[in-house]
Amino acid sequence: MKHKIGKFLLFGALLTYSFVSFIPFFWSISTSFKTESEVFLNHILPQRLNFTAYVHIATKITPTLYRLFFNSLFIAIVVVILHLILGSTAGYAFARLRFPGRDLLFYMVLGTMMIPDQLRVVPVYILLVKMGLISSHPSNFLAIFLIKAVGAADIFLFRQYFLNIPKDLEDAARIDGVGPVQMFTRIMVPNALPIIATVSILTFQGTWNDLFWPSIILQTPNHWTLPFGILEFQGQFQTDWPPMMALVVLATLPILLIYLFAQKFIINMQLGSAVKQ
Amino acid sequence: MTTQTQVAPRPVSRSRHARNLKECLTGWSFIAAPMTLFAVLSFGILVYAVWISRYDWGLLGARKYLGWQNFSDSFKDPVFLRAIRNSLLYAALVVPLQTALGLTLALLVNSKIKGSNFFRATFYFPSMASSAAITTLFILLMTPDGLFNKVLHFFGVNISNLFNQGQWLSDSRTALYSVIMLNAWTTSGTMMLFYLANLQGIDGSYEEVAKTDGANRWQILRYITLPLLKPAHFFVITTGMIGALQLYDQAILAGGADGSPNYSLMTMVLYIYNACFRQFKFGYGAAIGLELFVMIFSLTLAQRFLFGSRAWKGDN
Numbered sequence: 001m002k003h004k005i006g007k008f009l010l011f012g013a014l015l016t017y018s019f020v021s022f023i024p025f026f027w028s029i030s031t032s033f034k035t036e037s038e039v040f041l042n043h044i045l046p047q048r049l050n051f052t053a054y055v056h057i058a059t060k061i062t063p064t065l066y067r068l069f070f071n072s073l074f075i076a077i078v079v080v081i082l083h084l085i086l087g088s089t090a091g092y093a094f095a096r097l098r099f100p101g102r103d104l105l106f107y108m109v110l111g112t113m114m115i116p117d118q119l120r121v122v123p124v125y126i127l128l129v130k131m132g133l134i135s136s137h138p139s140n141f142l143a144i145f146l147i148k149a150v151g152a153a154d155i156f157l158f159r160q161y162f163l164n165i166p167k168d169l170e171d172a173a174r175i176d177g178v179g180p181v182q183m184f185t186r187i188m189v190p191n192a193l194p195i196i197a198t199v200s201i202l203t204f205q206g207t208w209n210d211l212f213w214p215s216i217i218l219q220t221p222n223h224w225t226l227p228f229g230i231l232e233f234q235g236q237f238q239t240d241w242p243p244m245m246a247l248v249v250l251a252t253l254p255i256l257l258i259y260l261f262a263q264k265f266i267i268n269m270q271l272g273s274a275v276k277q
Numbered sequence: 278m279t280t281q282t283q284v285a286p287r288p289v290s291r292s293r294h295a296r297n298l299k300e301c302l303t304g305w306s307f308i309a310a311p312m313t314l315f316a317v318l319s320f321g322i323l324v325y326a327v328w329i330s331r332y333d334w335g336l337l338g339a340r341k342y343l344g345w346q347n348f349s350d351s352f353k354d355p356v357f358l359r360a361i362r363n364s365l366l367y368a369a370l371v372v373p374l375q376t377a378l379g380l381t382l383a384l385l386v387n388s389k390i391k392g393s394n395f396f397r398a399t400f401y402f403p404s405m406a407s408s409a410a411i412t413t414l415f416i417l418l419m420t421p422d423g424l425f426n427k428v429l430h431f432f433g434v435n436i437s438n439l440f441n442q443g444q445w446l447s448d449s450r451t452a453l454y455s456v457i458m459l460n461a462w463t464t465s466g467t468m469m470l471f472y473l474a475n476l477q478g479i480d481g482s483y484e485e486v487a488k489t490d491g492a493n494r495w496q497i498l499r500y501i502t503l504p505l506l507k508p509a510h511f512f513v514i515t516t517g518m519i520g521a522l523q524l525y526d527q528a529i530l531a532g533g534a535d536g537s538p539n540y541s542l543m544t545m546v547l548y549i550y551n552a553c554f555r556q557f558k559f560g561y562g563a564a565i566g567l568e569l570f571v572m573i574f575s576l577t578l579a580q581r582f583l584f585g586s587r588a589w590k591g592d593n
Contacts, residue, residue: 007390014385014392018399021462025406027424028414040422086314089307098297099304105312112319118523118546119570122553122563123325124318129336147318150311180303209407211526216554227409231530234413241417248410255405263398270401271474 025252032245039241053242057250061233061243063221069250072225075144075214076207082149083203084196090150091158092184096170106159112152121216128217136220143217148207154199161195162188198269201262205255226251326563334560347564357565359540360548363453367544368521370454374461376513379468380506384498386469387476397473404466408526415459416531419445446531449541456527456542464520468513475509476502511584515577522573525550545569 031039032053034046057065093099094106124147128134133143165188173187189196211227218224224232230247259266330348333341351357382400386393403411418424426436426443441448445455479502487497525546528536534551536543545565553562 010385010388011390011392014390014396017382018396021399021403023424024411024414024418025402027418028410031417039417040420042422042424042427086311090311093304093307097300097304097307099301102304105308108320109311109315112315114574115319115323116519116523116570116573118525118549119326119566120318120322121549122559122566123322123329125553126329126334126559127322127325146314150314152315155311180300184307205405209409211407211409211530215529216550227407230409230413234416234530235533244413245417248413251410252406255407256402259398259402259405264394266405267394267397267401267470270470271477 028245028248028252032242032249034242036240036242050242053246056243057246061229063224063229065247065250067222068224068226068229071218071223072208072227072251073254075141075225076204078141078145079148079207080200080203082145083151083154083199086150087154087158087199088189088192088196089184090155091160092162092188094155095159095162096183096188097180109152109155117212121212125216134217134219136222138223140217140219140223144213147213147217151203154203157199158192158195161192165191194269197262197265201258201266201269204258208254326566329560330563330567332560334558334563336557336559340560343560347561348568350561351565351568356540356543357548360536360543360545363536363541363543364522364524364545367453367457367524368518371457371460371464371521372514372517374457375464375468375517376510378461378465379513380472382465382469383472383476384502387473397469400469401466403463406463408463409530411463412459412527412530415455416446419455421447447538449539452532452538452541456524456531460521460524460527464517468517471513472506472509475506479505507584511580515580518576518580519573522569522576545572 030045033049033051035050035052038047090109094102094109125134128143128146131143133139133146169187169191170183173183178186209227210225211231214225214228215231218228221232226247230244230251233244233247331343331345333343333347382396386396386400390396421436421443425445429443430436436443441451445451483501483505484497487501492500523546524544528542528544528547529550532538532542534547534555536547546569549562549565549569552558552565
């Protein structure tokens with residue numbers, strides 16, 4: 001009996017905490033449908049569904065919402081592709097191929113994780129200026145891609161995964177005369193879908209949310225990403241909360257969608273990668 | 278198989294030799310692009326940072342060699358001292374909070390309770406969402422007329438009698454603590470998952486033995502579970518601290534580039550941002566970056582020492 005009451009209290013506490021965690025997100029959605037004068041009445045729901053805020057951000061902001069969304073998506077997708085290509089090939093080489101210097105080089109890859117971005121920012125910025133990539137020209141995006149092209153953590157995850165693919169598979173293919181490159185494209189990649197999904201989701205989420213590098217590298221409003229746009233608009237909108245919250249909702253939406261569809265997968269993969277680290 | 282043994286040894290070794298060479302070349306070419314990027318943008322850039330930090334380095338014009346003056350100058354600037362103090366205070370408070378919260382959530386969610394998958398998912402989501410989005414909605418919640426004060430009011434708190442009149446983010450006494458509250462909440466989800474991963478790796482037989490010896494739940498937690506989580510504590514606290522000392526997003530969103538009000542949200546990284554991108558003192562900014570690196574590195578080593586070398590190895 002005592003045990004049951006304890007369980008009930010625990011359940012209640014967890015439910016309350018998840019409710020409290022949910023309120024801020026709910027509040028941003030609710031506020032985005034309110035009128036400006038309604039915001040601080042602090043009613044739970046808007047008096048009626050009001051799309052003014054969405055119309056406002058869709059038509060009246062510069063850069064346009066379309067631009068911000070497109071930039072964020074474009075950058076995130078290119079970075080995901082780069083991480084997949086560079087991470088999987090390097091991870092495969094470190095896991096399955098024998099060549100001189102392999103282990104030393106892999107330790108160097110791990111070593112880069114010790115260097116914080118904030119230390120790199122000044123020299124990287126100066127280097128990018130010298131390369132002519134800090135400008136209002138679209139080549140400005142190349143600067144972001146260059147910095148974000150490769151992730152040590154992804155190489156680590158791919159290597160870990162390829163180490164666990166059974167040797168028999170490789171041996172069978174080798175007897176058939178398959179070389180190392182085809183081994184990668186025909187045997188390894190088709191067997192690596194879970195890790196490809198993991199790296200894609202982690203990279204997409206990290207890049208979509210990133211504020212630090214875009215706020216330093218992206219020079220013209222036309223290149224801003226959604227998080228950077230939110231930072232910049234905060235000064236302008238100040239008291240006009242519904243459009244601000246509409247932006248917040250749209251910036252959270254893609255992540256929320258991915259999370260809703262792949263929530264179990266994401267939790268399990270994070271659990272898995274946490275053990276390995 | 279028999280056919281293979283009958284083949285003369287020489288051609289085999291030659292073909293094996295060719296295969297090994299092919300494997301080497303494939304290996305090197307597969308890692309060439311990432312290693313080049315790392316060599317230039319991670320290691321080379323470190324040397325470049327040290328080089329830059331010793332100059333008066335503007336965006337244009339002649340550079341003047343300063344030696345270590347950028348470093349000594351930094352400690353004479355009261356704003357920088359404020360930034361160090363804020364960053365350290367923030368880390369000192371947010372790390373224990375998010376660790377304790379993450380550990381508690383992990384222990385609760387790990388017990389066989391109904392809906393534990395649902396709870397995991399909801400507790401983790403704030404860690405997934407964009408810091409810009411969460412901080413902006415946090416600012417709305419914390420404005421004097423916002424929901425937070427409404428809830429306080431509901432519980433009988435007289436807002437206008439509060440020492441800060443409910444101006445949580447625009448009063449320099451409470452701004453940093455508000456951000457601490459926000460980030461302890463958002464980061465605890467990640468910490469929960471780290472603990473959860475390690476909890477699931479714990480052999481249940483320890484607990485069984487303790488139970489038959491008559492240990493109660495608290496004793497099991499105190500003397501078995503928590504000590505077994507030592508590698509996880511080390512990992513969570515170290516990564517938490519490294520992340521905390523790099524506070525930037527929430528500070529610039531809530532306090533602007535000056536870390537307003539009154540520099541209460543000025544952090545070391547925000548200070549670097551100001552030095553470089555508002556005052557164009559890149560040499561000075563690089564020097565601060567190196568100081569931050571030394572700080573993070575020595576605190577990580579100190580923690581390794583505190584936790585003992587076994588915890589360090591236990592991470593693998």
